[in-house]
Amino acid sequence: MNFKCIKELSGALTESFLGATAINNVEILPELCPPNMTGDITVNCFRLARDLRSKPDVIAEKAIAFLEGHEDVLSVERVKAFVNLSLTSKALYTETLADTDELLKDAVLDDADKVKTLIEYSAPNTNKPLHLGHLRNNTLGMALVSLLRRVGNDVTAVNLVNDRGVHICKSMLAYKLFGDGTTPEKAGKKGDHLVGDFYVKFDEELRKQIKELKENNSDFAEKSDEELFAKTEIGAAAQETLIKWESNDPETIELWKTMNSWVLKGFDETYERMGIKFDKVYLESDTYKLGKDIVLKGLKDGIFKKRDDGAIFADLKKYKLNEKVLLRPDSTSVYITQDIGTTLLKYNDFHPEKQIWVVGDEQIHHFKTLFSIMKELGYNWADNLYHLAYGMVNLPSGKMKSREGTVVDADNLFDEMVELAKQATLERCNGEIPENIDNRSEIIGLGALKFMLLKFNPKTTIMFDPQASIRFEGDTGPYVQYVCARINSIQRKAEDQFGKDVCEGNIDWELLDTKWERKLAILSAFYKNTLLASAEKLDCSGLVAFLINLAKAFNSFYRECSVLNAETVELRKARLALSASVRAILKDGLNTLTINIPEAM
RNA sequence: GUCCCGGUAGCUCAGAGGAUAGAGCAUCUGACUUCUAAUCAGAGGGUCGAAGGUUCGAAUCCUUCCCGGGAUACCA
Numbered sequence: 001m002n003f004k005c006i007k008e009l010s011g012a013l014t015e016s017f018l019g020a021t022a023i024n025n026v027e028i029l030p031e032l033c034p035p036n037m038t039g040d041i042t043v044n045c046f047r048l049a050r051d052l053r054s055k056p057d058v059i060a061e062k063a064i065a066f067l068e069g070h071e072d073v074l075s076v077e078r079v080k081a082f083v084n085l086s087l088t089s090k091a092l093y094t095e096t097l098a099d100t101d102e103l104l105k106d107a108v109l110d111d112a113d114k115v116k117t118l119i120e121y122s123a124p125n126t127n128k129p130l131h132l133g134h135l136r137n138n139t140l141g142m143a144l145v146s147l148l149r150r151v152g153n154d155v156t157a158v159n160l161v162n163d164r165g166v167h168i169c170k171s172m173l174a175y176k177l178f179g180d181g182t183t184p185e186k187a188g189k190k191g192d193h194l195v196g197d198f199y200v201k202f203d204e205e206l207r208k209q210i211k212e213l214k215e216n217n218s219d220f221a222e223k224s225d226e227e228l229f230a231k232t233e234i235g236a237a238a239q240e241t242l243i244k245w246e247s248n249d250p251e252t253i254e255l256w257k258t259m260n261s262w263v264l265k266g267f268d269e270t271y272e273r274m275g276i277k278f279d280k281v282y283l284e285s286d287t288y289k290l291g292k293d294i295v296l297k298g299l300k301d302g303i304f305k306k307r308d309d310g311a312i313f314a315d316l317k318k319y320k321l322n323e324k325v326l327l328r329p330d331s332t333s334v335y336i337t338q339d340i341g342t343t344l345l346k347y348n349d350f351h352p353e354k355q356i357w358v359v360g361d362e363q364i365h366h367f368k369t370l371f372s373i374m375k376e377l378g379y380n381w382a383d384n385l386y387h388l389a390y391g392m393v394n395l396p397s398g399k400m401k402s403r404e405g406t407v408v409d410a411d412n413l414f415d416e417m418v419e420l421a422k423q424a425t426l427e428r429c430n431g432e433i434p435e436n437i438d439n440r441s442e443i444i445g446l447g448a449l450k451f452m453l454l455k456f457n458p459k460t461t462i463m464f465d466p467q468a469s470i471r472f473e474g475d476t477g478p479y480v481q482y483v484c485a486r487i488n489s490i491q492r493k494a495e496d497q498f499g500k501d502v503c504e505g506n507i508d509w510e511l512l513d514t515k516w517e518r519k520l521a522i523l524s525a526f527y528k529n530t531l532l533a534s535a536e537k538l539d540c541s542g543l544v545a546f547l548i549n550l551a552k553a554f555n556s557f558y559r560e561c562s563v564l565n566a567e568t569v570e571l572r573k574a575r576l577a578l579s580a581s582v583r584a585i586l587k588d589g590l591n592t593l594t595i596n597i598p599e600a601m
Numbered sequence: 602g603u604c605c606c607g608g609u610a611g612c613u614c615a616g617a618g619g620a621u622a623g624a625g626c627a628u629c630u631g632a633c634u635u636c637u638a639a640u641c642a643g644a645g646g647g648u649c650g651a652a653g654g655u656u657c658g659a660a661u662c663c664u665u666c667c668c669g670g671g672a673u674a675c676c677a
Contacts, residue, residue, distance in 0.1 A: 363672090474624090
């Protein structure tokens with residue numbers, strides 16, 4: 001929502017500087033007026049100078065002249081080419097919190113700007129449970145899906161599960177060797193954790209065998225672990241398992257199915273806890289052969305080339321990329337071959353205008369290569385493929401490494417957050433245990449975690465300090481949730497004291513004239529642009545910051561202005577309505593970030 | 602070597618070429634007989650990695666350099 005006087009100013013300035021024939025009015029996005037200046041919002045005429053083809057000062061003068069006479073404007077002040085204006089209470093509230101339904105409904109893209117989008121995220125391997133790194137992926141992915149839908153796009157969310165390959169065979173082999181017929185039920189463990197244990201077990205055994213090789217054979221002493229993999233008994237067996245899998249060996253397939261079902265069941269629990277739903281889940285075991293035909297056809301069409309040894313490759317010089325092998329000399333696929341296939345598969349399944357991959361930034365080069373190849377293949381939609389590359393999550397002790405046991409397990413982290421939320425809740429309820437304490441703690445704990453992960457710009461590498469990151473105070477999810485809980489509480493008490501119809505009838509918004517009340521209205525005016533800018537940048541961190549600021553402004557208001565003990569009935573009604581409107585925006589924002597709100601805290 | 606991403610307060614991070622560079626945490630001072638203190642009000646804390654350049658104006662754009670991370674596979 002943009003204020004009427006700003007829209008009219010835009011028209012007036014456009015006509016004045018560009019003439020009546022200008023096709024579109026110059027867009028004016030006002031800024032929040034800084035605290036040391038007098039005014040509600042600021043029109044920055046420096047920024048308008050280029051579009052209006054005039055000097056900032058001249059534009060500012062013109063803007064002042066127009067705004068001074070405007071009925072919605074209380075006062076204007078010019079500092080250099082900044083035009084600071086205060087709005088009348090009537091204009092301020094009418095166009096913001098007095099009609100929050102409209103404000104929220106209006107916060108969508110124009111139809112022409114809506115894009116049918118397909119987002120792939122999560123993409124787990126079925127050999128170990130999810131850890132904090134996956135959590136960042138999942139949180140970014142689900143929030144992005146939610147945000148793009150919120151502003152009106154048609155979005156399809158898909159997952160591509162990496163359920164085959166030598167890493168899966170490692171877990172399978174370790175299970176065969178050391179599993180002793182255990183199951184998740186027998187072990188009392190989630191399936192993904194159980195399988196992950198065998199993956200670790202495989203690695204332990206592998207390292208032991210590599211060490212023995214090096215000790216017993218001086219030829220091997222200088223070799224890398226990777227070179228020695230196939231020389232170890234267990235490494236060779238893992239490769240053999242993969243060959244058996246690929247040739248459909250019944251026993252191998254049976255074990256693979258069993259263990260994968262354990263893992264997937266475990267993932268489903270984790271997804272459900274986070275609130276993740278995919279429109280479609282692709283399994284790599286179904287899709288890994290795709291792509292080969294496309295490459296062979298590309299060779300026939302002269303798009304790809306064949307090397308003397310038989311390998312087929314793409315020449316990507318014109319994209320400033322190296323040659324990329326697409327089929328090995330033995331004509332087997334490589335990683336990118338599958339991706340060519342699944343990209344096309346996803347396109348054919350959903351016909352999106354844009355495809356987004358939420359994948360870590362170590363794969364930037366891979367996606368550049370993939371997108372270039374899709375362009376070479378001549379798909380006209382290949383210009384709208386986008387890799388949302390997010391940074392790693394590091395610990396104070398350094399990188400997370402499964403092998404060294406330094407990963408932060410996702411399920412354990414959830415439990416820890418929820419338990420801390422529960423303790424914090426219990427501490428403040430004077431021995432009286434709320435009936436829905438578990439549900440409440442779940443919402444607070446997960447909200448804190450998601451909010452923390454979304455606070456950062458996706459491309460930054462996050463430092464996750466368990467001590468510092470698990471917090472419920474300061475700019476955290478619970479801080480915003482708490483404001484909603486406070487408003488709920490006020491609402492309940494108001495109804496108890498003054499009856500259910502406490503907020504009915506006309507609201508006189510102009511009674512809300514303190515700086516704390518006005519601040520809430522001013523901030524709320526920026527909600528639409530915040531959402532749209534976040535969606536455009538594919539980055540929720542701006543929305544997170546907005547919610548913190550609005551929540552902060554409410555807490556200040558809460559201290560300074562009593563709702564239930566307001567001086568008059570009319571004022572009380574107006575403040576109740578104000579609070580309800582703020583809550584509606586906070587709820588809309590948190591829900592867009594896929595964060596829930598507890599009834600009370 | 603080449604390419605990509607970072608470097609802003611003690612720490613973690615925000616900062617559409619625009620006003621005196623901000624927030625949270627930590628430290629310090631104050632506020633619960635009060636609509637929920639998971640809160641609020643305030644203080645201290647900065648050579649925006651360095652040096653040049655462009656501009657009326659640079660943390661932001663350009664160049665060079667330094668530091669950290671990643672990529673540069675016929676691994677996934």
